[in-house]
Amino acid sequence: MTNLTFEKALADLEQIVAKLEKGGISLNESLALFEKGVKMARFLRGELDKAERKVEILLKDDKGNLKAEDFDAADADGTGEDGGTG
Amino acid sequence: MRDQVYTVSQVTEIVKTALEVAFPQVWVEGEVSGYKKAASGHVFFSLKDEKSVIKAVMWQSMARKVAFELKDGLNVVCRGKISVYEPRGDYQLYVDQVEPKGKGALQLRFEQLKEKLKAEGLFDEKRKRKLPLRPRTIGVVTSPTGAAIRDILRVLERRYAKLRVVIYPAKVQGEGAAGEIVEGIDALGAWPGIDVLIVGRGGGSIEDLWAFNEEPVARAIARSPVPVISAVGHEIDVTIADFVADVRASTPSAAAEMVIETEEAFAERISSQARRLGELLRYSLQDMRADVTDLAQHRIFQNFQVKLANLGRRVDELETRGKNVLRAERQAIAEHTGAARLASERLGNIARKTLRGHRAAWERLTATLDALSPLAVLKKGYAAVWKSGGLCLARRIEDIVEDETVLVSFFKGEFSARVQSVDKKKLIESRFLKEGS
Numbered sequence: 316m317t318n319l320t321f322e323k324a325l326a327d328l329e330q331i332v333a334k335l336e337k338g339g340i341s342l343n344e345s346l347a348l349f350e351k352g353v354k355m356a357r358f359l360r361g362e363l364d365k366a367e368r369k370v371e372i373l374l375k376d377d378k379g380n381l382k383a384e385d386f387d388a389a390d391a392d393g394t395g396e397d398g399g400t401g
Numbered sequence: 402m403r404d405q406v407y408t409v410s411q412v413t414e415i416v417k418t419a420l421e422v423a424f425p426q427v428w429v430e431g432e433v434s435g436y437k438k439a440a441s442g443h444v445f446f447s448l449k450d451e452k453s454v455i456k457a458v459m460w461q462s463m464a465r466k467v468a469f470e471l472k473d474g475l476n477v478v479c480r481g482k483i484s485v486y487e488p489r490g491d492y493q494l495y496v497d498q499v500e501p502k503g504k505g506a507l508q509l510r511f512e513q514l515k516e517k518l519k520a521e522g523l524f525d526e527k528r529k530r531k532l533p534l535r536p537r538t539i540g541v542v543t544s545p546t547g548a549a550i551r552d553i554l555r556v557l558e559r560r561y562a563k564l565r566v567v568i569y570p571a572k573v574q575g576e577g578a579a580g581e582i583v584e585g586i587d588a589l590g591a592w593p594g595i596d597v598l599i600v601g602r603g604g605g606s607i608e609d610l611w612a613f614n615e616e617p618v619a620r621a622i623a624r625s626p627v628p629v630i631s632a633v634g635h636e637i638d639v640t641i642a643d644f645v646a647d648v649r650a651s652t653p654s655a656a657a658e659m660v661i662e663t664e665e666a667f668a669e670r671i672s673s674q675a676r677r678l679g680e681l682l683r684y685s686l687q688d689m690r691a692d693v694t695d696l697a698q699h700r701i702f703q704n705f706q707v708k709l710a711n712l713g714r715r716v717d718e719l720e721t722r723g724k725n726v727l728r729a730e731r732q733a734i735a736e737h738t739g740a741a742r743l744a745s746e747r748l749g750n751i752a753r754k755t756l757r758g759h760r761a762a763w764e765r766l767t768a769t770l771d772a773l774s775p776l777a778v779l780k781k782g783y784a785a786v787w788k789s790g791g792l793c794l795a796r797r798i799e800d801i802v803e804d805e806t807v808l809v810s811f812f813k814g815e816f817s818a819r820v821q822s823v824d825k826k827k828l829i830e831s832r833f834l835k836e837g838s
Contacts, residue, residue: 322534325667328674335681342689349682356675363668366537366563370554372545373569373588381588386545386568 321362328355410487417485420492424483429455429494430502433475438464444471448479448494456493457481463497469510476502507607511614514641518616523623523645530628530647535667536596536660538565540589540627542582545570548603549632549653556657562664567592573602578612586621586629598625599656600642601632613640622646632656779812791815798825 331352335345372386407415431448438444442461447454457479459467471477481496501509518524543549545568557564569585572578582600589595600622602610612618613633622629622645631646632653643649650656779785786795787808795801805820 325534325671325674328671328678332674332677332681335678335685345685349678352678353675356671356678359671360675363563363671366565368557368563368565370566371568373567373592381592383567386566 321359324355324359324362328352328359331355413485413487413490416492417487420483420485426480426482427494428478428480429457430478431455431476433471433477434473436471436473446471446473448477456491457496458486458493459496459499467499468506469501470513471499478502505607507611507614511641514614514616514619515644518619518641518645523619528623532628532630532648532659532663533596534663536564536663538567538594538596539660540567540569540592540595540598542569542571542585542589542598542600543602543653544573547573549573549601552603552652552654553599553657556654557661560658560661560665562657562661564660564664565594567595572612574605574609574612579615579618582612583617583621586618586625590625590627595627597660598627598629599632599650599653599660600629600646601650601653601656602634603653604634604638607638610634610638610640613642615641618642619645630656630659779810782811784809784811798823 331348334340335348335352340348370386371383373381374384376382429448431450434447434449434454436444436446442464444459444461444464446457446459448457449455459481464471477499478501479494479496480498481494483492483494485492500506522528541550541553550568554566556562557566567589569589571581571585573582586598586600589598600618601613604610610633613631619641622631622642628647629645630648630650631640631642632650632655633640633642634652636651648659650659786801787793787810788795788800788805791808791810793800795807801807801820801823803820803823806817807820808815808817
């Protein structure tokens with residue numbers, strides 16, 4: 316979901332930059348474009364910063380439904396593949 | 402003396418025993434022909450070479466363990482015992498193991514499946530999806546205790562990648578592994594928010610990696626709604642999963658790197674756009690400022706500037722004067738206003754006083770008029786005498802003539818009367834005195 320608006324925002328930003336680079340627009344219009352572009356860039360950076368690392372594992376409950384639980388990376392000792400050497 | 406006579410069964414039994422003793426286990430090489438699989442799962446075929454044919458049978462319990470697809474024309478090496486099928490007297494090879502000639506069974510099976518899926522178009526480049534622009538959540542189908550997940554998480558850690566990882570714990574080798582991997586691919590593909598899937602495991606022997614060469618796994622990858630990165634074993638290991646996956650990573654670590662690079666490339670794209678935007682803003686402001694300065698320094702504008710300065714001074718002067726005028730006027734208005742107010746107040750007082758006087762006089766007057774009104778008099782019980790049919794009020798005795806008809810009105814009602822006699826000297830007091838006595 317977020318990806319969509321996110322990708323749209325990036326596409327908008329790139330379009331604005333391209334338009335400004337091409338030039339030939341009025342002062343008012345270009346200032347409005349700058350304003351919009353800066354807003355987009357700020358939104359995008361904010362979205363990137365918002366992300367965090369999270370590791371979950373899907374486990375089946377007694378009814379067989381999948382449920383996500385936090386995964387402790389310490390469990391992954393690399394021996395679970397019986398002969399897998401990574 | 403005749404030689405001993407045997408029954409058919411006896412001979413068959415002797416031959417059977419002899420063959421079984423002679424060939425308890427034998428390896429026979431030949432080309433498969435007349436391959437037939439019965440409903441029971443038992444498999445019947447012949448092995449042949451240029452000159453000879455030998456019948457072969459493989460029971461269902463053995464046949465289902467054959468890794469590759471047995472079919473006519475295939476050169477194979479079979480292991481088994483030789484015995485006799487008594488009802489027909491056929492001797493045949495009872496196969497318990499079969500391998501393709503010249504290569505391993507698994508290799509042949511691999512090639513057979515690869516051929517089949519390729520023919521279906523599952524490996525076509527145009528089927529391959531690109532990794533998402535910005536993968537935020539990656540699903541990983543692998544063993545939760547294996548090397549693959551450990552390596553993936555280690556890479557994310559090292560690169561400070563801010564990603565969400567959802568693991569589907571699956572057995573990645575041995576009995577049932579392919580089924581669990583398929584379940585994992587389907588479950589994560591349907592899990593909300595997953596942007597890309599990594600399916601794989603750490604290195605191992607060809608048998609260890611085999612689950613990733615299974616047809617159901619290949620088909621699960623093909624139908625996944627999100628792009629799949631295959632990451633099986635080491636660089637040199639190539640599995641069917643690698644051919645079907647949208648992207649092949651040589652190792653699980655490499656798969657993690659790919660995802661992070663996509664994320665980083667995305668962040669870089671944002672930064673470069675933002676940087677460019679800043680530069681453009683700076684440049685364009687500089688340009689505009691330079692334009693303005695250039696224009697301002699032009700000769701025309703220099704002459705103009707002098708004029709402008711003069712004009713400016715005049716405007717200042719005018720403004721000052723204007724202000725003075727305004728101030729004076731405002732003062733005058735203020736003064737006038739005061740006087741006017743005073744005058745109007747005085748006028749008001751006078752008018753009020755006059756009005757009061759008039760009203761008093763008026764009231765007095767109306768009261769008098771009221772008292773004097775003939776109606777008021779009549780109301781008291783007097784009557785009025787009219788001449789000429791009521792047109793003219795008789796006010797004196799001289800108005801009255803003998804024999805004349807007059808009209809007499811009370812306040813209410815009237816009557817006419819004929820004047821009998823007139824006494825011009827008689828006073829009214831004499832009547833009151835007479836009545837009062």
